[in-house]
Amino acid sequence: MKKLESREDIELLVNSFYAKVVKDETIGFFFNDIMKVDWDQHLPKMYSFWETILFGQMSYKGNPMAKHFPINHLEAMEKHHFAKWLELWKQTIEENFTGVNASMAITKSENIANLMAYKMEMARKL
Ligand code: HEM
Incomplete structure (x- = not known):
């Protein structure tokens, strides 16, 4: 298994992740239908x-x-959307990469996703 150490590695990771995301029943619609993401810009x-x-x-x-x-x-x-986002991110990393940066990509995403989930929930209560 390869280490996550270059821009090319990140491109592969991000591309593989969003290939899963767009097909996913739980979160795909945010990208495909709600925001109609322009992938040439987003990726x-x-x-x-x-x-x-x-x-x-x-x-x-x-x-x-x-x-x-x-x-x-x-x-x-x-929360369940973020849980799915994290599950797919972790899965994509573990299928392709190993090492310190791969672990860090998982930990950082968990921290950001948890904070984001909290902020979105708070925003809905305003
Ligand atoms: C349920 C979870 C999530 C959904 C449905 C989601 C959805 C989206 C969508 C639709 C966009 C594109 C918006 C546009 O086209 O203008 C976007 C942008 C982005 N997302 Fe997420 N996202 C999620 C979680 C996360 C998490 C956990 C992170 C970070 C670890 C993240 C990082 C970003 C970044 C960096 C951008 C680009 C922002 C920019 O334009 O500068 N997202 N997200």
Whole structure:
């Protein structure tokens, strides 16, 4: 099994992850129907996002939390959605990579997803 250590590795990881996401019954509709995601725009952002988190490249300049409030407003993003997101992310990593960065990609995603789930829930109560 390979280590997660280059931009090419991240591209493979992100592409394989979203290939699962779009086919998924629990969360696919957020991307396919609710937001009708422009993949040519979204995928490069996600490569940069993970490159920034894992390799400290600072190539991503955005506000991921803020981007999800409008989605949550259209369709509630609930705990079970985040659980599925995390399950697919973890599965994709474990199918392809090993090592410290692979573990870090899992831990970081858990932290962000938990915080995001909490913020989305709070936003729905306002
Ligand atoms: C149920 C869980 C989630 C759903 C349904 C979801 C959905 C989406 C969608 C539809 C977009 C694209 C928005 C657009 O086209 O403008 C997006 C963007 C993004 N998501 Fe998520 N997301 C989820 C969880 C997460 C998590 C856990 C992370 C981080 C670990 C994350 C990171 C991002 C980032 C970085 C962007 C790009 C933001 C930007 O445009 O700068 N998402 N998400």
